[in-house]
Amino acid sequence: MSAQTHQDAAALARAxxxxxxxxxxxxxxxGIELLEVRPGYARMEMKVRNDMLNGHAMCHGGFIFTLxxxxxxxxxxxxxxxxxxxGCTIEFLTPAFEGERLQAEAIEQSRGGxxxxxxxxxxxxEGRKIALMRGKxxxxxxxxxx
Numbered sequence: 001m002s003a004q005t006h007q008d009a010a011a012l013a014r015a016x017x018x019x020x021x022x023x024x025x026x027x028x029x030x031g032i033e034l035l036e037v038r039p040g041y042a043r044m045e046m047k048v049r050n051d052m053l054n055g056h057a058m059c060h061g062g063f064i065f066t067l068x069x070x071x072x073x074x075x076x077x078x079x080x081x082x083x084x085x086x087g088c089t090i091e092f093l094t095p096a097f098e099g100e101r102l103q104a105e106a107i108e109q110s111r112g113g114x115x116x117x118x119x120x121x122x123x124x125x126e127g128r129k130i131a132l133m134r135g136k137x138x139x140x141x142x143x144x145x146x
Contacts (some may be wrong), residue, residue: 013078016144017042020077027070030063032076040118042074043078048100058095059102061131064080067104068120068133075106075118076137080144085116086115088135100124107133113140 017037021027027034029042030052036043045069054060068090076083097103103123110117120133 006072009079010063012040012080012145014062016077016080017074019145020074024070025101028102030066032067032070035103037074037078037129039078040111042071042078043103044087045101045103048096048102049099053098055129056095058097058107059100062094063091064096064102064122064131065133067102068106068124069135070121071106072118072120072133072135072137075108075120076116077144078109079111081115082140082144083116083137085135086138088133090130090131090133093129096124102130111137112130 014037017034021034029066030046030047032044032046048059052059052063069085072085104120106118106120108116108118116137118135118137120135121129122131123129
């Protein structure tokens with residue numbers, strides 16, 4: 001890939017990410033921030049709030065899953081083709097607590113035809129792995145950004 005083609009793909013990925021984020025009320029409502037997006041990759045962050053705690057005073061797994069799922073969505077839509085989740089699995093490794101800023105990083109593992117596989121790692125500020133998610137994507141018709 002030429003340097004210009006690489007720059008064009010990176011710019012398109014950023015534009016698709018910015019467009020999606022502007023319309024994503026769920027992600028915004030949870031305070032999830034889009035830190036980086038490029039072709040096949042995304043990184044997002046979420047601060048664990050008091051209203052995200054479960055009965056054990058730990059971050060509810062559903063919020064951790066949502067952070068991972070949103071990050072997966074931004075990575076698989078980074079080619080400017082409308083793409084949705086076809087399925088995913090998550091493993092919760094260690095708890096997260098109030099005040100921690102969790103980061104999720106989604107990395108494309110495979111992409112061909114209309115499907116892709118993405119791995120997402122959620123970590124805390126010390127780099128401790130909180131969760132691992134694998135998502136399978138399916139492309140729809142249409143562009144994210146016209």
